[in-house]
Amino acid sequence: MAAFDKVKVIVVGDSGVGKSSLTYLICHHQPINNPSWTVGCSVEVKLHEYKEGTPDQKTYFIELWDIGGSSSHRNTRSVFYNPTHGIILVHDLTNRKSQQNLQKWLAEVINKDGSSKSRVSSFDDFDPEQFVGSTQIPILVIGTKSDLSEEVRTHSHRRSSTIAEECGADEIFLDCRQVRSLAAGSSSAVKLSRFFDKVIERRYHCRDGISPFSDKRRTLASLNPKFYHSD
Amino acid sequence: MGFIEDTLIILVTQVFFFVGGWVFFVKKLFRDYEVHHRLVQLIFSVTFSLSCTMFELIIFEILGVLDSSSRYFHWNLVLYVMLFMVIVLIPFYIGYFIVSNIRIVRLQMIRPLTILIWLVYIYLFWKVGDPFPILSPKQGILSIEQGISRIGVIGVTVMALLSGFGAVNYPYTSMAYFMRPVMPSDIQAIEKRLMQTMDMILVKKKRIALAKKGSVVNGPQNTQGSSGIWGMLKTVTTSVSKGTGENIWQLKQEIAALEELSRQLFLEAHDMHIMQERLQWASTFQGKYFNFLGYFFSLYCMWKICISTINIVFDRVGKKDPVTRGMEIAVHWVGINIDVTFWSQHISFFLVGCIVVTSIRGLLLTLTKFFYAISSSKSSDIIVLVLAQIMGMYFVSSVLLMRMNMPAEYRTIITQVLGELQFNFYHRWFDVIFLVSALSSIGFLYLAHKQGPGEAG
Numbered sequence: 001m002a003a004f005d006k007v008k009v010i011v012v013g014d015s016g017v018g019k020s021s022l023t024y025l026i027c028h029h030q031p032i033n034n035p036s037w038t039v040g041c042s043v044e045v046k047l048h049e050y051k052e053g054t055p056d057q058k059t060y061f062i063e064l065w066d067i068g069g070s071s072s073h074r075n076t077r078s079v080f081y082n083p084t085h086g087i088i089l090v091h092d093l094t095n096r097k098s099q100q101n102l103q104k105w106l107a108e109v110i111n112k113d114g115s116s117k118s119r120v121s122s123f124d125d126f127d128p129e130q131f132v133g134s135t136q137i138p139i140l141v142i143g144t145k146s147d148l149s150e151e152v153r154t155h156s157h158r159r160s161s162t163i164a165e166e167c168g169a170d171e172i173f174l175d176c177r178q179v180r181s182l183a184a185g186s187s188s189a190v191k192l193s194r195f196f197d198k199v200i201e202r203r204y205h206c207r208d209g210i211s212p213f214s215d216k217r218r219t220l221a222s223l224n225p226k227f228y229h230s231d
Numbered sequence: 232m233g234f235i236e237d238t239l240i241i242l243v244t245q246v247f248f249f250v251g252g253w254v255f256f257v258k259k260l261f262r263d264y265e266v267h268h269r270l271v272q273l274i275f276s277v278t279f280s281l282s283c284t285m286f287e288l289i290i291f292e293i294l295g296v297l298d299s300s301s302r303y304f305h306w307n308l309v310l311y312v313m314l315f316m317v318i319v320l321i322p323f324y325i326g327y328f329i330v331s332n333i334r335i336v337r338l339q340m341i342r343p344l345t346i347l348i349w350l351v352y353i354y355l356f357w358k359v360g361d362p363f364p365i366l367s368p369k370q371g372i373l374s375i376e377q378g379i380s381r382i383g384v385i386g387v388t389v390m391a392l393l394s395g396f397g398a399v400n401y402p403y404t405s406m407a408y409f410m411r412p413v414m415p416s417d418i419q420a421i422e423k424r425l426m427q428t429m430d431m432i433l434v435k436k437k438r439i440a441l442a443k444k445g446s447v448v449n450g451p452q453n454t455q456g457s458s459g460i461w462g463m464l465k466t467v468t469t470s471v472s473k474g475t476g477e478n479i480w481q482l483k484q485e486i487a488a489l490e491e492l493s494r495q496l497f498l499e500a501h502d503m504h505i506m507q508e509r510l511q512w513a514s515t516f517q518g519k520y521f522n523f524l525g526y527f528f529s530l531y532c533m534w535k536i537c538i539s540t541i542n543i544v545f546d547r548v549g550k551k552d553p554v555t556r557g558m559e560i561a562v563h564w565v566g567i568n569i570d571v572t573f574w575s576q577h578i579s580f581f582l583v584g585c586i587v588v589t590s591i592r593g594l595l596l597t598l599t600k601f602f603y604a605i606s607s608s609k610s611s612d613i614i615v616l617v618l619a620q621i622m623g624m625y626f627v628s629s630v631l632l633m634r635m636n637m638p639a640e641y642r643t644i645i646t647q648v649l650g651e652l653q654f655n656f657y658h659r660w661f662d663v664i665f666l667v668s669a670l671s672s673i674g675f676l677y678l679a680h681k682q683g684p685g686e687a688g
Contacts, residue, residue: 016607017608040496040498047440072603075501075505076500080429095608097262
């Protein structure tokens, strides 16, 4: 049996953006061979060293739950959302709509205990900042298919997506078919590792004071990402 | 009214339809995708606008609006443009997008390859007309009848398939008789099993991850040894990790089986959720109303299947349209004294209007559902063009078939414009395909119902 503690991170996004390729790349450091439509949910695990290089180093299991994004399965996939310790939002850089839909995904995840009728009505007054402040689940935004988007867009700079700014989350752009996108030491790998550290910290080392789901105090940890990464 | 004013009126309505098609495209069809090629959107909206113009001209015919000469001119214009779109333009671009999507084709080769594909398509399109007795022999090669007849065959097939399936599916989904009761405890039981399966998968994957970590720590002593074929065979069948003694290959087999099980459980849970939603909807007012209608529709469906069978077996085609027949019944049998010409015009307008509106709405809804089900971000352009093609063919054939529903004095324009087509053939063909589609839908739904969620353990 597993001797290490575990945390659960869900990977959500529109259908076809590359969540399965991404989870496979993160966990196996190889591109996936023949991705197909994910029905339901597929899980991968990764061993992560928390606080690597320090005397507090400890190994944890990170469970990545890659949840299929087709819209017809919306009513059934809420069973996978509870409980979750981290959220990775995936969008497709060649398709701007998938980025706009990330708001709806975030709303769907936090409304998982509501009935299906309330899911659309609460979307408009959904405030990502308040969500993040109240539930304090760490979020990471990843944009995939970066190799294809260079052909599609002519401008070279990439504006960070509004959802990343609103939640104060890190953002990564990568190509899930290249191993070197997450090569050790690259900025993407560093951000990913920081995100996992944040998730583990929130789950296991923040027990004193604040429990993850109740408090709406926003003074403490208003989710400034720099607060946790003071090196 | 002069010719110029008539043209202006038609142009204004065409722009209106074009905008409607554009909005539908943006809001409904391409809801989740970014538009990379404006041309696709343009083609779809133009096809939609042309189809609506055709229906509008029929309604003008019945109501007697505009000069008959300008109506005739516009009919010809719309038909020629529609034929051009459906036979030349849309297939060319479908070929172009398919070829561009294939990676191994070089840039210069795209255009010649597309033209080649288009020529093959034209040849096949021509051959469609051969097995059917649709043309009298005195037609020219490039006349409008050649194109319309072949489009009519394909379009009528699509129409009959959709109506057959729709006629059977509608009572099935809306009548409470067919809905199985689903308890919340059933759903919870399935979900619990699903989560247990996911946990089992996680345990095994963790074991593999630990084993891999252990073997990495133990160093590269595993990697040297047998090389070549024997080495491969050995690693496949007995990749026992030296550090922890796990049999990785066997674990992977078990994981694959468990993942398949989790997919099945997820789909069962999904079916149960859908059934529960349908039950909830059936208890609402709208649901009860649809349930009531469902009984009528199942009777209508039965009647239509019988009539089609009789038509085919006894080789008869109805000569009278329902409006005139209804009038005759009203006057002769019931004895009501009515002004036949006056009422026949208004009732045909109403009937044709209803048919037009419901067929447009029905087709758009079906296309949207179809699009959501099969499209992905790479193939969305191609699928939209295919849908535009189907839409064009569908509407041309519904004009063809609508001739049957109108009194004789209004049929002239269609006969005049579409030429000497064998209209009876198309009605017969519609009956055959409708029968086949309805019966096979009944068969499929029966099988699906038998294997429904109530059978789950």
